[in-house]
Amino acid sequence: MKQSAANPATAPLSEPVPVVLPSKPIKLEIPAAVAYVSVARLVVGAVASSDSRLSESRREDLKIAVSEACTNAVHAAPDDGEPHRVVVSLEFTPDSFVVDVADEGGGFDPETANDSPLLDDEKMAAEGGFGIPLMRVLSDQTEFKTRNTGTTVRLVFYRPALEVD
Numbered sequence: 001m002k003q004s005a006a007n008p009a010t011a012p013l014s015e016p017v018p019v020v021l022p023s024k025p026i027k028l029e030i031p032a033a034v035a036y037v038s039v040a041r042l043v044v045g046a047v048a049s050s051d052s053r054l055s056e057s058r059r060e061d062l063k064i065a066v067s068e069a070c071t072n073a074v075h076a077a078p079d080d081g082e083p084h085r086v087v088v089s090l091e092f093t094p095d096s097f098v099v100d101v102a103d104e105g106g107g108f109d110p111e112t113a114n115d116s117p118l119l120d121d122e123k124m125a126a127e128g129g130f131g132i133p134l135m136r137v138l139s140d141q142t143e144f145k146t147r148n149t150g151t152t153v154r155l156v157f158y159r160p161a162l163e164v165d
Contacts, residue, residue, distance in 0.1 A: 021051055025091040030070075032077035032084035032103065037070045040088050040101075047090050048097060053159040061138040062097070062157050068131040069101035069153040076105025076151065096140070096159055102152040110144040 028043050030036040045063045048054055054062070070086055077084035089100040110132065136142045141156035 021092045022047070022090075023092075025089050028088040028090075030086050030088070032074045032086050034071070034074055036086075037067055037074060040070045040086070041067045044088065044090060044099060048157075051092065051097065051159065053162065054097060054157065055160075058157060062099070062155070065135045065138040065142075065155050066099055066101065068134050069099075069155060072131045072153070073101050073103035073105070073151070076103045076108075078105065092159075094159075097157045099155045099157075100152050101155070102150060104150045107146040107148055107151050109146065 026047060028040060030040055041063045044066045045059060048059045048062050066088070070088065073086040077086075084104045086104075087100075087102045089098075089102075091098045132142075135153065135155060139155040140158045141154070143154040143156075145152045145154070
């Protein structure tokens, strides 16, 4: 009987099945509501887990940073009775995993945002205000693009080089 050559569904379990990372950006659009932040975190975590170059701890950092960015985006949505959305874009580059989180808020100046150290006594006594410092600590690069119609947060996580035996 002839065995199927490269069909992953019929390959013996002992043979690793190669994972092909997405070659184009993936976009997820969620309603600007706190209940959907976990959906974004789960999707980003699932996509990131397809990359063997990102360690489990880096994937956890990524999920926390994305949760913070999405939570800020939800809170930035105008309170005008209209439905608003948050758009999460994911992309693998040769050297990094990039996540953009865009909102429809009025924008803000990231330079004037409360960006005190995470363990600052005043911050520890307050509720909230950890999002931007957490994003900056957990990601390799954090960028903000602000416009009148919203803000896009870019979180970049470097992918370690492949080890060659």
